[in-house]
Every structure is written in C-alpha cells, then in structure tokens.
Amino acid sequence: SQQGEEDPQALSIQEGENATMNCSYKTSINNLQWYRQNSGRGLVHLILIRSNEREKHSGRLRVTLDTSKKSSSLLITASRAADTASYFCATVNNAGNMLTFGGGTRLMVKP
C-alpha cells in the first residue's frame, strides 16, 4: 500500500445504493481528510478524522480510521446521481507541514 492510496480506482453504482471507498497509507499521520472533486472543479473538503478518532459521521457520510492497519474508509449512504465525482483521501503528517493525496476514486452514480 502507498501513502494515501484509494481503492477502488473507479466505482459505478445505482442511485440509492451505498458507496464505499478505502484509503491506505504508510506513515504515521496527524489526521486524514476526505475531499470531493467534480469534473473540472476544485477540491471540496468533506470530513476530517484525527488519528485518535475511529469513526465520524456527517450527513450521509461515514468515515472510519484504523491506525493499526493504516487505513480509512468513506461510506456514502443512499447515493444520489449528484454524488458522482472523484473522491480523494489525504493525510497530514505529524509535523503538520505536509498534505499527501492519493490517486482518488472516481464514483459514478447512475440515476
């Protein structure tokens, strides 16, 4: 696994289904963040989970963090066509001076 590596790279689901994306990293982190990017647009910050947290919720988003496995997951429940976008996880190092992104997961939600 590589720092901030997302899995799967692409995901296609039907509206109403849940979408799960995973992220793995290699080094110790201060926090892990998930971002969304619509085609041709900038990144939108979704949620931040700190290294001492295990789970966070925000609306239809649920993020988990397992520091022992150096992995995180983003779950989008009851997906909508408008959720179609690329989702990136990013890690912040303990020094707080570096934000490292993975390659992203392209999610397509079919109406």
Add this chain to the structure above:
Amino acid sequence: GAVVSQHPSWVICKSGTSVKIECRSLDFQATTMFWYRQFPKQSLMLMATSNEGSKATYEQGVEKDKFLINHASLTLSTLTVTSAHPEDSSFYICSASRSGGTEAFFGQGTRLTVV
C-alpha cells in the same frame, strides 16, 4: 503491459520541507529510470537518469543536491526534493525501462505544490 507506479499522486507541503517521490516498476526489473519535470503547458523536461546501484546522471542546470535520486533496487527509484520552495512546485514524472529494453513506461506523475 508493464506497470510503473508513482507515489504520491499529489503532495502539498510547506516551504522548507523535503518531499520524497517513489517510482516503482511493479512487474518488471528496471535497470534505468528517468525523472522528468513538467511545468504548466510545457513539455517534459528530463532531470536525471537513474541507474540501479550507481549515481544518477543529472542534466545540465539540475541541482543534484536539490533533487536527490536514489535507485536502490531494480524496482524502485526515489526522488527527494530537499528544502522545497514554491518554485519547485511542478509535476514530476518517472519512467522506467526494462533491462535490455528500449520502450519506456511512465508513472502517473506526482503533483508537488509548495506553499
């Protein structure tokens, strides 16, 4: 086809920090790896040629103390941008060639932003 994996895909760091970029050949042995830099709307610029087990060969104008290259094995080369500054912000791409081959396979690139 041969796969070259480059990580991370994107990194944002504060000025003064050092950033390491990895280039791995996943299913073949690469005696030689190449590091390129690409500025917006410009073509790739070869920075250095990395040979396994020996010192990298840098192109003219590329500071070897600034861009440290280590080709420690036949499947891994790393580029470390030391004490990064905003002018180092760029897209860095590696490529690898099979031992005895002529075709180069490219990684997906790393976007470095120094703030």
